[in-house]
Amino acid sequence: MKYYLVIAVILPLLNNIVFPQSAQLLRGKEAYDNGRYAEAAAVFSEHLKTDPYNYNVHGFYINSLIGLKKYDEAIAASEKAETMFPSVAELLLVQAKLYIMIQQFQKAEKQLIRYLAVMPEDKDSKEILGKVYQNIGIVYYEKKDYESALVYFRKALPYAPGNAELHYNVVSLLIGTKKIKEAQRELESAMKKFPYDNKFKELYADVLFENKQFDKAVTYLEKRTMQQPDNIGDALKLGLAYRYNGEPDKALSLYNRMIKKHPEEKELYLAKSGYYSLYSDYKKMREVYADMAKHLPDKAEWKKKYAATFKDEGYPDSAIHYYKQIFLNDTSDAKLLITVAKIYTKENKDTDAIKQLEEIAEYDPANFNMFNLLHELYIKHSMKDKALASGINFYARYPYHHLSSYALGKSWLVNAGYDSALKYLGIAKRLNSKFAPAIFEMGVTYASLGNIKEAAELFKISIDRCINGMADSRNQAMQAVADGSGNVDLLKMGNIEQLNSDIEVMEVIFDSSFAFLRTNLTDEEYLLFLGRKLDLYPADVSLIVKMAGYYESKRKTEDAVLWYNKALFLNSDNIAAHRAIAGIYEKEGKYNQALMSWKRVLSIQPKNSVAYDEIIRLSVKSGYLSKLCDEWLAVYSVSKDPVLKERLLEALHKAGRKEEARAIL
Template identity: 25%
Template sequence: MNDNNHQDKNTQNQNAINKKRIIIIAVSVAAVLLVGTIGTIIVKGVVSSSKSQELVADQERANTLSLIERYIQKGEYDRAMDLLDKLLIENANDTEALALSDKVLELKKEKSNDDESRTISVDTDGLENAVNKMAQENAKSQAALAEALKLQEEKAATEKQKKAEQAAEEARRKALAEKTAAEQKAREEELAKKSQALKKQIELVKDEIATGKAQLLSGQFDSALDHFKSAEKALPQEEKDFSGSKLAEISGLLFESSESQEDLETKVKLENPAVYYAEKALDYKENQAIPHYVLGKKANIDKDYSKAVDEFTEAVSNDSQNYLYYYELGKVQYRLKKYSSAKTSFASSTKIDSSFENAWFNLGLTYNKLGNTDGAITSFRKAIQANSLYAKAYKELGKALQKKGDFPGAINAYKSELELDMTDLTALQNIGIIYTYQGNYDQAEIYYKKALAYAPDDIVTNYNLSTALYGNNKIDEAIKYAKFAAEGNPNNATYLYNYGLLKDLSGDWETAISSYTACLRIDPNHVKANNNLGKLYLDNDMDDNAFKYLKKAVSLDPESFEAINNLASVYQKQEKYEDAVNYFLKALKLKSTDNTVRMNLCKVYAAMKEYDKAKSLYLEILQSNPSKSEAYFELAKVFLALQDNENAEKYLIALQEKDPEYEKDQVKALLSKISSN
């Protein structure tokens, strides 16, 4: 650091010397000029005094050389050089002046080397250690401060980013429109610069389009079309970009207006020129989004879905930041069952505009088609987040949650949908279905009846209500709604079976048989209808018919406990005891503790005179169900068959104590017979 300061001072001194030399030289030159002027005046004034002038000049030169020597001795080399320069200017061949000049230059060089060789030696070890220590401590403090500042900056940045994202979202739609307008304006401004005539032509086109647009909005469609036609005629043919973009604008305005028209004739009246201008726009300028979008919409209306996909794809290709283009493309892809492609398009739409609820909703429907229930749930929730009044989104969310088994979530979603549309039949029905599945028949009944209040003739709701009432054992009331469903759709096997079942339970066997038979005409393989019809024939001693339907039921479902047990009962009535035992044992494999089957098997064993098997099984039954009166009575008869009167009497007396009215006369007769022996 000291060396640098020293060098800086030398540099400053040298600069000062150089500056001084410049000043001296400048003064000397001025003096020379002045002297030369004076000399000229003298020469012109007194010609005869030239000799005395030479003496004076010699004296001045001698004095100057003496002064130069003195400056050299004192080391004032610059001042010496100034005087030498003066002499050499007057006489460049002055050998003495030249010799002194070389001497002065040599001396100046030696002095400069001496100055550079001087150094200042300072012991800086201690100073460096102190500085290093201070630097380390300062670094630690700076690191801590930097970390704190970093955290603070990150937090601020996060908050700033969040606010920025919100602001950006709010500004997105506006920005999209502004961007298009700005680009259009920029093109128009560029064109306007070309010539005043062209500018007037451009303004005319714009005015005609603006007037046409105003006429469209006011419903003056013929006038609007006339102005658009005038705009087309006024287009500067050489300006392809401008002309193409203006035709595209007209096309978009016409098609947008056509979509809001309910009258078909008016709709077509606007659609057709919209298509014309779209095609014309592409003739001028191919790479435009709006014309392809219009042509895609028209192709979709005409059900030319392949063309619609192509046109919307072109629209997206030319403007990848328009969420509507992706949305319309996704809808057509969904219609064509190209669900993976539709998913990509809808997702792109939501990425551009995360507040576009329709894209989220359709993305959810697409996820359903792809079997991705979680994706559907997320998408429907995003749609609701974008629009809390989106009733259809609540309903579809409810369906997805119901499918996933989240019944509380599904019910909440359906109820939210009903707050927006209390008449929605699907939501009311599905809440009823969930409550029915959960065994909450009271709540199920409430929601089915609410649905019927809005749609009393809805067959599905009438059927569902009958099942809820059946669950609540309200058979007579259930029959009313089951009949409505069965008669309302006589080709539905489920409705016919349900009506037959309720009539069966009410004791109206004739109607039950008729309904079961009608069900089997539609669906001969309906297991429950075959079983129930066979059971009815069995109970009415129509064993052949019973065997036919019960055999069919078992063949259709070898694991049907009811059908197997009923078929065994047919064999039992027909005294085909081996077959009966076989099927009763099959039934017990399905429900090993069912006492009805075990009682039937005991009776078959007794009929086959296999009394020990019957006795063992009756004892098992009484051990699990000590209050079963029939088991006491039948076991007593088995003991009598085994000639074990003591145990027979024991169980008959026990039966009298537990259930005095059960087969009272027969019990009394058996006890009398035992006593007489």
């Protein structure tokens, strides 16, 4: 979206000014007429000191300031004039236009509304107000406040009923904010107003997709592709509609027809490979990429995709072979070797990864990713000297990047150079205040120095950044998967892998920080942090068990049991939850319920010795032992399980039923 520049030339703003005949003012007017605005402004400002109620001089003074582009001073001067001449509505219009010039659109809106209350027939000003609403909408849009943007675009509509772009913005935002029924109504209305505007027709298919009306989308897009058989965008959407409507063969047939007609269109090949990726048919995907290489100029790009299929199919050695082959043809593309190094690390071949990364320095000694990955591996394998040397080199080449500062700071930390560690980790934090690893490692450094209070505060901040970071990364990953043409682009999949890797790092930092802070958090902080993460991962059983454990530690047993049961609803085989519930029930004297929980543990893990011990102990405690012996005798008569036999004999002896025990022996 672009800003609508409402007024290109603002001079003169105050018109029909009657000029008094005075030597001083004539000199000021002569300067003004000849563009010497600074001289004119000085003359008029001086005159107003002795003649403050001269409206005409106020007008020339304001216009002189505008000529100097001193809009803030012009606004102040017009506001002062307004207090002296409250009946002059034109001053409100001047202020509104000045606010527009400095892009303070909401202040402009306020003054325009005041002006139009006095001058309701001023059509030009109404048009300006409409454009101001558009500009406010754009400001909110760029801040990603889509709800507020939508409000202001809708406010603008009555002032610009013939503005197709404005209608398009409203419909797009309705779709983006999932107000699909409203979007469909607005869109159908816009299609009637602008029957020849193709962008509304393209949006209509998107609305049908959002409504999951895939059969209607197929019908609509089939009609459009008949009218415009060479429209690639419509064909791609139709292919997607076929796939969503359960007609994948039609999608594949469409892709093949379109590729035959338009062999130079990259998106068609990607759609076809995306079709095969849904079935993990990597062989067919490779055939598509090989075909692309025949018809499209950037052969290296398609060869990379070809190599990536081997990696995704689980053949890392083949992927490495092809990436290295591509590199031999273009030794300037060190990214290929970075990819190879990443494959090695994924396969737990860190020695090969380090060797590969060190070789990259020969081709590309300033490669950012090489430094970043190599430093991580040096740290991982306690290669402290190499880590520090690499960190120093990394920082020297990229002194204004948070990752290089972080690398050097962490290198000093593992080498016990705590002051230097804090210095460079602090730089990383200043360069990127959202970067959780730097904040976490600062906490580790302070903890190493014995400053637990400072460490705790930093760990709290790192938890906050991790939660926000995980949310952002998840959203980006979902956006990377969602492709407008329905493709699953392997380059995007690479982005997803990186985002998932980022999430894993933040998970580790969250857990480590949380473990350290367990005794340093207030109840409110504990529930806040855990609750925020549960909002992100509502089905994470480990988090739910942590929440239950918190309530158990506070002796809020009803809440604890409720949370443990939530965990069991998601995973009925969660041993920790069953054991915890059993413990709570026993403390409350509910022995039968405690026994049931331990029996559930035993059904999940039939050889769990702790479960056997607890069942026998609780049976003795509750007077249930004889019944337990009867139950186990019945089961043993069928199963002849040796583990059960051993524990049954124990129970029979405790119950004084020695004859039955001898009979089993």
